[in-house]
């Protein structure tokens with residue numbers, strides 16, 4: 001069971017168990033971050049849909065695994081027009097690593113989001129990134145973790161899936177919020193999630209649609225529903241990543 005009283009999918013229980021075992025807590029990170037909202041504005045000005053393209057070697061819902069050099073994948077995504085990148089640093093279930101993120105951030109100019117299951121302040125002190133994902137469902141003291149991320153220079157992206165989580169994110173002063181179309185209890189994806197929650201998001205929030213966005217029609221649908229930007233993983237990782245990003249950013 002999680003805080004919502006729901007039974008989590010076995011894969012997610014395993015992800016959380018591994019996350020609880022990770023201590024983090026190296027030297028305190030202090031980052032001079034590349035601005036995520038400015039990267040989105042630059043993409044818009046250039047006629048591209050603002051897309052955070054995700055370097056996601058595998059996942060519990062992906063068949064197989066991509067073993068390409070993550071730096072090659074990242075460069076190819078930027079060549080295709082990605083406004084920013086998301087890099088998995090979770091190794092056990094997603095095939096990522098902090099070292100991959102470090103190499104990628106050194107190789108590209110766009111902002112890089114650290115995608116992981118961060119539960120504690122100490123777990124922020126692992127690697128420099130421009131933004132960090134905080135999943136409202138799994139974080140007990142969200143205001144404290146948002147503040148701790150900002151103290152280090154990170155831009156916290158707070159991920160929500162329900163109205164209650166959205167209210168917690170807004171109360172925690174989040175100004176970058178992602179609505180995850182993937183239900184982490186059942187691992188089912190439904191784009192209606194974004195459409196039903198987006199009208200309740202305050203206007204001054206930079207709003208992302210996350211997960212399950214696979215086609216140009218999906219991009220247009222999320223943009224029409226109020227998405228300032230899209231976070232896309234699987235549909236980009238499946239095949240030619242440059243062509244995939246180009247197709248989805250020119251939707």
Ligand SMILES: O=C(O)c1ccccc1NCC(=O)[C@H](O)[C@H](O)COP(=O)(O)O
Pocket residue numbers: 011012015054056059060061062180182184187210211212213231232233234235
């Ligand atoms: O993607 C998964 O299989 C997954 C399983 C369990 C917990 C989280 C999971 N995904 C995390 C993500 O947030 C996505 O990687 C991201 O939103 C991109 O989604 P998609 O475009 O559907 O790959």
